[in-house]
Amino acid sequence: MSLVFLSACINGSGTQTHPSSTSQPTTLTSGIPLGEWNADGIIGENEYAHKLYLAGGKLVIYWRNDDTYLYMALMGQTTGWIAIGFEPSSAMKDADMVFGWVQDDQTVVIDAYSTGTYGPHPPDEKLGGNSDIVEYAGSEENGYTVIEFRRKLNTGDQYDKVFMPGQKIKFIFAMADADDFTTKHNIARGSGELTLDG
Structure with a gap:
């Protein structure tokens, strides 16, 4: 059994459980030094400092950061796409979005931007920006998809939000059962x- 599946909260009897959504993130390390971060689609022990359960546990967000980069994993109970959008101004508008999915053993990650209140959210390149996901990987197993990615806190791209250490970041999230982010x-x-x- 992989660390990806184990990281979905296994209780002592071996039954998978998902705590209800909470706005209070769980700190994983509790003073234990963080392990090495790898873009491999596997959520390793001590790889992330924090995690947050959303949608009744259907989606778990993991993250860590240093002075230069944000490192993140999204683990969703789906074989389709999962996405996070940072700092929307209203509903989806102006959200700096990352979509990811695994199809035919290939991981697809798209750096996108929502131009309207309810989309559309084209890739940054179609708007004149760049894809600023420095490194990524994914996996799909036992009905779960994991997407890991790394990006600079400040990419210099007008379609990416600028983050600062210590900052509170508002986000939106979504999941679908299809490997097509227009679904x-x-x-x-x-x-x-x-x-x-x-």
Whole structure:
């Protein structure tokens, strides 16, 4: 059994459980030094400092940061796409979005930007920006998809939000059962907030 599946909260009897959504993130390390971060689609022990359960546990967001980069993993109960959008101004408008899925053993990650209140959200390159996901990987196993990615806190791209250590970041999230990010979210969607380490 892989660390990806184990990281979905296994209780002592071996039954998978998902705590209800909470706006309070769980700190994973509790003073234990973080392990090495790898873009391999596997959520390793001590790889991330924080995690947050959303949509009744259907989506778990993991993150860590240093002074230069944000490192993140999204683990969703789907074989379709999962996405996060940072700092929307209203509903989806102006959200700096990352979509990811695994299809035919290939991981696809798209750096996108929502131009309207309810989309569309074209890739940054179609708007004159750049894809600023420095490194990424994914996996799909036992009905779960994991997408890991790394990006600079400040990419210099007008279609990416600028983050600072210690910042509180509002986000939206969504999931669908299809490997096509133009398909409407039909599993879960919502919003939350996370805080970067200072």
